[in-house]
Amino acid sequence: MNVFQTCLFVACMIPFLAAADDLSQKPNVVLILADDLGYGDLSCYGQKEYRTPAIDRLANEGVRATDFYVPVPYCAPSRASLLTGRFPFRHGMTRNPHPGTHDDVGLSPSELTLGEVFGKAGYATACIGKWHLGHVDPFLPARQGFEDYYGILYSNDMLPVQLFDRDKVVEDPVDQSLLTEKYTARAVKFIEEHKQEPFFLYLPHAMPHKPLAASENYYTPETPEDLYADVIREMDGSVAAVRQALEQAGILDRTVFIFMSDNGPSYGGSTGGLKGRKASAWEGGxxxxxxxxxxxxxxxxxxxxxxxxxLDLFPTLLELAGVPLPEDVVLDGKDIIPALKGEHFGRRPIFTAHNEKIITIRDGDWKLYLEEPRYLKKSDVESQPMLNPWPDGVTIIAPEEQPGPGQYPGIIPARFSNPLPLFNLAEDPTESLDLAAEYPEIVERLKEAHQRFLKSMLRQEPQK
Structure with a gap:
């Protein structure tokens, strides 16, 4: 190669070298999602019965949000909105897929997920854990931008409970006591393998969704009333292990590290004194x-x-990573970097849905029910024994310790005479005092905001 050719080669390579250098400076993203973890299940959110030191350390070194919401109080639609930045009515996934009965339910391949956006930006991508966005071919993680997948494609109480490595079953039935341990080991392995390049690691744990299970390193049979605590302590240990892997790789401080839950707690968990539980639009759900x-x-x-x-995480994470927002997708989330830094952030309404109905709107301190809240029957809170081992005939550890309806996680809702109550959450976070009659102008304003939001769903999506 002569001097002219060498110079020409170097000149041609400069843009590629610069792009590679820019890519190496982009932050990693680790998003850990607990399943059915309650607002009061962490010691940094007030839990007194046990400690979560690794998660507490994240909070001490970062930002802890006190009023953070999911749009639906159950699994699949909540996860779909997290990964797309879009409300369920917009992405179309309003119900949970269930193996064998709802095989046509899943996140449409036309939807753009964080996995796809980060993958197109040069990131290595992995989903390790519960998927629950469709378990047949068109909806699998590999079709939604995740190069690597390891986990159960739906909830751990749905039969058959099978562990997948990419698209192959590697364990059937699953030993659930090892799930958190296996997911953590796979996450650590992914970090070690991709520490030299930017990556997006989505780690949706199975726990503390029922049935509860913990490995022998965390299960404490000598204290038979604290299986739930054992499970949370193991999840905290998982956070510690992931953090250690990032530290050892020298990339902790250039990693956006998030820990959150997909919805409120089921029996045995804690709402931290809020009303309701999973599957309800009360604050605890x-x-x-x-x-x-x-x-x-x-x-x-x-x-x-x-x-x-x-829904805010989609635009926020892309902004942090310097990845352009897709131009042809209508998002319902907003970049919340200013809010997380404690800066001024404009008020906007937040909605909660259940199936095909919007149930609540929160705007500032005010929360209005647009449909009658969910109330309980006596049977919903009566203790019921676990009659059979879960699932697939495989005995779950400590079946007698599995929480039942007698261990309701929050304040049990009492019926209001007004079917559509209004609450001031700043003064009344337990949703105890209905103010609808005193503030009819606020009720009307929130109803109008609801109608505007519904009309926005009728906007024609750009053709792709």
Whole structure:
């Protein structure tokens, strides 16, 4: 190669070298999602019965949101909105897929997920854990931008409970006591393999969704009343292991590290004194823990009370990574970097849905029910024994310790005479005092905001 050819080669390579250098400087993203973890299940959110030191450390070194919401109080639609930044009515997934009965339910391949966007931006991508966005071919993680997948494609109480490695079953039935341990080991392996390049690791744990299970390193049979605590302590240990892997790779401080839950708790968990539970639009069903650590942008030990929701993560993570937002997708989330830094952030409504209906709107301190809240029957809170081992005939550890309806996780809702109550959450976070009759103008304003939001769903999506 002569001098001219060498110069020409170097000149041609400069853009590619610069692009490679830019890519190497982009932050990694680790998003850990607990399943059915309650607002009060972490010691940094007030839990007194046990400690979660690794998660607490994330909060001490980052930002802890006190008023963070999911749009639906159950699994699949909540996860779909998290990964797309879009409300369920917009992405179309309003119900949970169930193997064998709803095989046609799944997140449409036309939807753009965080996995796809990060993958197209040069990131390595992995989903390790519960998917629950469709378990037949068109809906699998590989079709939604995740190069690597390891986990159960639906909830751990749905039969058959099979562990997949990419698209192959590697364990049937699953030993659920090892799930958290296996997911953690696979996550650590992924970090070690991709530490030299930017990556997006989505780690949706199976726990503490029922049935509860913990490995022998965390299960404490000598204290038979604390299986739930054992499960949360193991999840905290998983966070510690992931953090250690990032530290050992020298990439912790250039990793956006998030821990949150997909919805409120089921029996045995804690709402932290809020009303209701999973599957209800009461605060205990939709307000969840949210912690983010990224010292390059966010202050340590910050507490943020601005109402935020999981749909905000799509635009926020792309902004943090310097990845352009897709131009042909209507998002319902908003970049919340200013709010997480404690800066001024404009007020906007946040909605909760159940199946095909919007149930609540929160705007500022006010929350209005647009449909009658879910109330309980006596049978919903009576203790019921576990009659059979779960699932697939495989005995789950400590079946007698599995929580039942006698261990309701929050304040049990009492019926209001007004079917559509209004609450001021700043003064009344337990939703105890209906103010609808005193503030009819606020009721009307929130109803109008609801109608505007519904009309926005009728917007024609750009053709792709």
């Amino acid at each position: 939709v307000r969840v823990p949210f912690i983010i650590r990224y010292p390059a942008v966010f202050p340590a030990g910050k507490e943020v009370a601005t109402p935020l929701w999981s």
